[in-house]
Amino acid sequence: MVTMEKIVSLAKRRGFIYPSSDIYGGFAAIYDYGPYGVELENNIKHVWWRKVVLQREDIVGLDSAIFMHPKIWEASGHVAGFSDPLVECKDCHTRSRVDHLLTEIKIEADEKMSEEEINKIFSENKEKIKCPNCGKKNFTDAKKFNLLVKSNLGNFTGNWDKEPAYLRGETCQGIYVNYKNVLDSTRVKIPFGIAQIGKAFRNEITARQFLFRTREFEQMEMQYFVHPDKEMEEYEKLRKARWQYYLDLGLKKEHLKWNKHKNLVFYAKAAYDINYKFPFGFDELEGVHARGNYDLSQHAKFSGKDLSYLDSKTGEKYIPHVIESSVGVGRTVFAVLTEAYTEEKVDKETRVVMKFPKRLAPIQVAVFPLLRNKPKLVKKAKEIFDELKTGYTCEFDDNGNIGKRYRRQDEIGTFYCITVDFDSLDNNDVTVRDRDTMKQERIKIKELDSYLKEQYGK
Numbered sequence: 001m002v003t004m005e006k007i008v009s010l011a012k013r014r015g016f017i018y019p020s021s022d023i024y025g026g027f028a029a030i031y032d033y034g035p036y037g038v039e040l041e042n043n044i045k046h047v048w049w050r051k052v053v054l055q056r057e058d059i060v061g062l063d064s065a066i067f068m069h070p071k072i073w074e075a076s077g078h079v080a081g082f083s084d085p086l087v088e089c090k091d092c093h094t095r096s097r098v099d100h101l102l103t104e105i106k107i108e109a110d111e112k113m114s115e116e117e118i119n120k121i122f123s124e125n126k127e128k129i130k131c132p133n134c135g136k137k138n139f140t141d142a143k144k145f146n147l148l149v150k151s152n153l154g155n156f157t158g159n160w161d162k163e164p165a166y167l168r169g170e171t172c173q174g175i176y177v178n179y180k181n182v183l184d185s186t187r188v189k190i191p192f193g194i195a196q197i198g199k200a201f202r203n204e205i206t207a208r209q210f211l212f213r214t215r216e217f218e219q220m221e222m223q224y225f226v227h228p229d230k231e232m233e234e235y236e237k238l239r240k241a242r243w244q245y246y247l248d249l250g251l252k253k254e255h256l257k258w259n260k261h262k263n264l265v266f267y268a269k270a271a272y273d274i275n276y277k278f279p280f281g282f283d284e285l286e287g288v289h290a291r292g293n294y295d296l297s298q299h300a301k302f303s304g305k306d307l308s309y310l311d312s313k314t315g316e317k318y319i320p321h322v323i324e325s326s327v328g329v330g331r332t333v334f335a336v337l338t339e340a341y342t343e344e345k346v347d348k349e350t351r352v353v354m355k356f357p358k359r360l361a362p363i364q365v366a367v368f369p370l371l372r373n374k375p376k377l378v379k380k381a382k383e384i385f386d387e388l389k390t391g392y393t394c395e396f397d398d399n400g401n402i403g404k405r406y407r408r409q410d411e412i413g414t415f416y417c418i419t420v421d422f423d424s425l426d427n428n429d430v431t432v433r434d435r436d437t438m439k440q441e442r443i444k445i446k447e448l449d450s451y452l453k454e455q456y457g458k
């Protein structure tokens with residue numbers, strides 16, 4: 001069975017994900033991507049970009065800066081309202097999110113509730129709620145804690161608490177404030193979308209869920225600008241497309257679930273999450289929201305700029321409504337690692353194999369000389385590696401016995417392992433081993449490229 005411990009341990013052991021600042025004892029809720037993690041993450045971003053931007057006529061890309069005018073975060077409501085309710089255990093000083101503690105005892109709480117509302121529910125259930133760290137029931141009152149991360153960028157007066165430049169809390173604000181630029185400088189017309197992938201930062205209170213909730217993370221967001229009358233129709237289309245995207249990504253249908261938000265913010269028309277079955281249970285992977293015209297109206301109000309759209313055919317002028325899809329790269333990596341993790345019994349031993357789909361596997365082909373101290377084998381294997389590396393993500397591996405190398409490549413999720421042995425020198429062929437079936441085939445070296453092309457559908 002896949003557990004959090006197994007995923008975290010394999011991710012570190014096999015070079016996918018390391019705790020940040022590891023040699024200094026780590027840095028809470030921040031992670032680094034190792035050599036295979038970065039390949040996996042890049043493949044995921046590539047698939048998303050192709051599907052969301054390149055395969056659509058009506059969606060364009062953007063890469064806006066992390067730092068933005070501080071007024072943007074006032075306009076968006078983040079300065080006043082982007083906060084989570086927090087309590088501290090008076091015994092061990094662990095800080096916890098109140099809505100998470102209440103969920104543990106099956107009480108629905110909403111992070112948007114006021115401090116008073118939260119404290120009331122919390123005190124009514126005090127006897128049932130335990131500190132997740134020490135198990136005691138001795139908490140401070142709940143306080144709202146703002147999640148925006150402040151910086152002292154460009155502030156030379158030392159007055160940075162009063163005039164902070166924030167590290168962006170979500171990438172979509174960069175999209176809203178560039179909506180007019182894109183409209184004025186490109187061919188797009190309503191309905192159209194702007195998508196981007198980029199870093200976001202949040203002062204998350206809880207830091208115990210691996211890649212699920214981190215303080216620095218990347219988002220893949222798409223904001224679609226529509227006529228107000230078309231908002232719900234386009235929203236349903238987007239929901240369908242996003243569900244299909246995850247099936248195409250290789251996540252099983254039974255591991256996905258829609259979660260309808262019960263408490264909508266006042267401007268929202270609808271909000272659903274796509275939840276994935278992570279090792280700790282179903283939780284949000286992506287949000288799909290119908291946001292009305294709140295975002296553009298707020299930025300029009302705070303910037304003093306007219307952000308309305310003039311339909312050149314009908315002459316109608318209106319503020320477009322926005323529907324969005326938003327997902328974290330890290331959460332997707334976590335879901336893909338969870339989905340791929342497989343244990344199989346082989347000759348009374350347990351084989352751990354990461355069954356990534358072909359287009360996500362960090363390494364597509366590994367090339368081995370059977371023995372590292374036989375120059376002729378090494379030379380031939382290097383020639384094959386040099387030939388294949390231009391078309392495939394390849395790895396040359398001559399470390400340890402062949403069984404160990406297969407085990408390592410299985411845990412990385414490499415699809416094909418090519419071994420050059422003594423017969424290869426005479427017959428100009430190699431053994432190709434399939435990751436999932438473990439079957440081995442002899443393939444002529446000159447046919448390797450076409451064999452792999454067929455396997456990869458290139």
Ligand code: GAP
Nearest residue numbers: 170172212213214217285286287326327328331
């Ligand atoms: N623009 C909308 C927005 O940011 P959100 O529900 O706060 O909405 C969207 O975040 C997605 O971003 C989530 O579904 C999740 O995949 C990812 N995400 C949010 N906070 C995260 C965190 N602290 N660590 C990792 N991923 C996070």
